[in-house]
Amino acid sequence: MAGALWQTAAPGTALRQFYKTDPELAHAIVDVGPRLANILCGLIRGYAAGA
Template sequence: MLDDLDEDLAGALRVARGAQGPAYAFKKVVLGEVASVTTVLRERLGIAERQAQDVISTATSMAGALWQMAAPGTRLRALYETRPELAHALVDVESQLTRILTALLKGMCAGQRPDASGHSR
C-alpha cells in the first residue's frame, strides 16, 4: 500500500506543476483514504482524530525515508553495501517501520484517559 501511495504521490507531484485537474483528483482520493484509515484507527485504538492523522503522516514519511536506504538499486543502498563502516545503516523497512509505529501507538494509547462517559480525552 505504501509503495503504491509513494508512486502515486510522485506522479501527482509531476502533474501538479502543469494542471490542477489530475492533482486535485489525486488529492481527493488520497484524502478519502486518509479519512478511512483515520476512522479505523480511532475505532480500534480509541485515539483522537489528530493522533490518527499523525500516525498516517508518520507512516508515510518514514516509509519514504526508510525506502531510500533499503531499496535495491538506490544510490544510498549501494553506498551502504560498498562501505563496511556504513553497513549498519542498511534497514529492513517493514520491521523498522513496524517498530516505529508500534512505539508511537503505544505512547498515544498510554496517554489516553477515558472520561466519565468512557471516551478518550
C-alpha cells in the same frame, strides 16, 4: 516514516551493489519492515498511554 526509511532501503542498483561490496558500507542496507513496525508500535503505545 516509511518514506524516510525508503530512501535508505531502496538504493539504485549500482549503489546497492556498491554497498554490498564495500564492508564499511554494508550497514547501509536496511530492512525497512522491522524498523517501521517498531516505530509504529511505539507510536501507537504512546497514543494509547496518552488517552
